[in-house]
Amino acid sequence: MLETTNLTKIYRNRNKKAGGVYALTDVSLNVKEGEFLTIMGTSGSGKSTLLHLLAGLTDPTAGSVRINGVDIAALSDADKTRFRLRNIGVIFQSFNLIPTLTAEENILLPSLIDRNKKTAKNVTKSELDDLLKTLDIWERRKHRPDALSGGEQQRVAIGRVLVMKPAVILADEPTGNLDSVNSEILCKILRELCTARKRTVVLVTHEKHVADFGDRTITLKDGRIAQ
Ligand SMILES: Nc1ncnc2c1ncn2[C@@H]1O[C@H](COP(=O)(O)OP(=O)(O)OP(=O)(O)O)[C@@H](O)[C@H]1O
Ligand SMILES: [Mg+2]
Structure with missing residues (x-):
């Protein structure tokens, strides 16, 4: 599903040709x-x-990333954007919600951006309702982000990812701003997506109890897999 080969990233210094951060x-x-x-x-x-x-x-x-056999770096910018929108969901520590939109409008946003009529993933009313209920934000769906708790905001951010039914979900410290109760709710939702819906999840965390929800953990050290 997701394969990297000798993946290497060097952040080059702007003014120097040699060196940089490995x-x-x-x-x-x-x-x-x-x-x-x-x-x-x-x-x-x-x-x-x-x-x-x-x-x-x-x-x-150097090296490559393949998702379902597609080398993403080889795609044009437009194709890459489209591929990402339809196949990859990204969750960050900050929720990045649009403050002027309600919870349900925030969730529907990616499906509105995907305007290609032939292939767009249209979201039905019952799909949206199911999602709001699964994430336990049904009661709060008409509220704007500033009227939601941190845990609710993070669940809206997840709803916005799940609405596109991505095969791959990538999460960078998604529990970083959550208390232990909301952190566990989030982990259980991600666990369920893997087990019941065959979604592939890659999650970055520095918390052992969060990592324990996964099937396997890799540890990076100085940019290499240490364990
Ligand atoms: N845009 C950038 N330009 C130059 N160096 C960068 C850039 N982004 C990250 N780095 C450097 O690359 C290395 C890896 O950074 P990265 O953000 O991947 O670490 P991380 O494991 O996510 O750390 P953290 O746990 O603090 O989030 C660090 O030395 C960092 O300073
Ligand atoms: Mg980081």
């Missing part, structure tokens, strides 16, 4: 459909860099 070196990974992989490692070990490369948000210096 953020990730020779990372080869294979994540199966329905698998829940967690990534741990100290600050600066390359976790976010790896996740951004998997999401196609940045291009590798």
